[in-house]
Amino acid sequence: MSNNNASSSLASAKRAVRQLRLEASVRRIKVSQAAADLRQYCLQNASKDPLLMGVPSSDNPFRPPKSCSLF
């Protein structure tokens, strides 16, 4: 193994360790709290979600057949 190979493996090993240290230090919250927030967001915004609620044809530009232009 040449010195070049050894030093580039060393460099990438150092990078990997630095990266893992960074990721390990991330502050985390419990899944129960994260999940509750996701649920709340969905429920709070549900009424404004056209694909979820279905929107009357008159309000959805894509639902009626191609609109006629009036000249």
Added chain:
Amino acid sequence: MRSPLSPEMATQEVPLNETLAHLKTESETLKLKLEEERAKLHDVELHQVAEKVEGLGQFVMKTRRTLKGHGNKVLCMDWCKDKRRIVSSSQDGKVIVWDAFTTNKEHAVTMPCTWVMACAYAPSGCAVACGGLDNKCSVYPLSLDKNENLAAKKKSVAMHTNYLSACSFTNSDMQILTSSGDGTCALWDVESGQLLQSFHGHAADVLCLDLAPSETGNTFVSGGCDKKANVWDMRSGQCIQSFETHESDINSVRYYPSGDAFASGSDDATCRLYDLRADREVAIYSKESIIFGVSSVDFSLSGRLLFGGYNDYTINVWDVLKGTRVSILFGHENRVSTLRVSPDGTAFCTGSWDHTLRIWA
């Protein structure tokens, strides 16, 4: 016990090997620690938290428009902020801008390469970006004059050393984020073509990216052939979080509307949801009967529905909270390669290897 080495070799080789071994051990220890820390907070499943939430009824979603005009596989599409225009790109090198309401083609450009795998609409609606096997991302200002040759005003912005897999304007027409088969992502200044930041960390081709909703700050997520989804800080170039639970290439990543989570779609036939604050996967959307890869995913406006375009020509619609499939949509006659919900959430568009795009609502 050290072997008899010359003094010179002793100082160079022995410390190097010891440090390498030490680093590898630390690496393994850190990986285990990461898993442990994540597991400690895994106190419940998302679908359990959603048990009391009302189930979703039957969905009636149909093809409302079919956009025909591409001569080969549609590979990518993007909506304009005006909620009616769409840009799409194809294997035959053509990039087309459509009015989705009327299905009229407004502009068409022929790229100098085939397999235009990426295209994006500028926030202003005045330009589109695209690229693919040419390893570049080019910006075309859209002219009001339909007769003007768009190719004449083309601006080459990004240069990678392998194919361009995805591109996206940031919150202005001035910067573009790209991902490439060369394993990197990059941020570019459109006007000067200058590289502003590069993002290294994927071990293989990067296939997709998505920018965090503007309120959440300067981050984006990328997915690649190394089965990893990485979250990046755009200013520092640092990878701040990494997730590796998929069993194959990640073809698509999309932020949840609140910015606190993102979904991914993979060749392993599953879609997954990762919560950024819990720093872990919180849901898997899969069924034994679904064995073909997911090419693209997107959320409905409230984040309750996740749409997935699959290689078996279908679209599966998932209840994000409960983890169940609520609908399966048929229509395309070949793989669904791209899928985006419109900016106001009234419809979603799919592009397919069957040469067409469809608008569903």
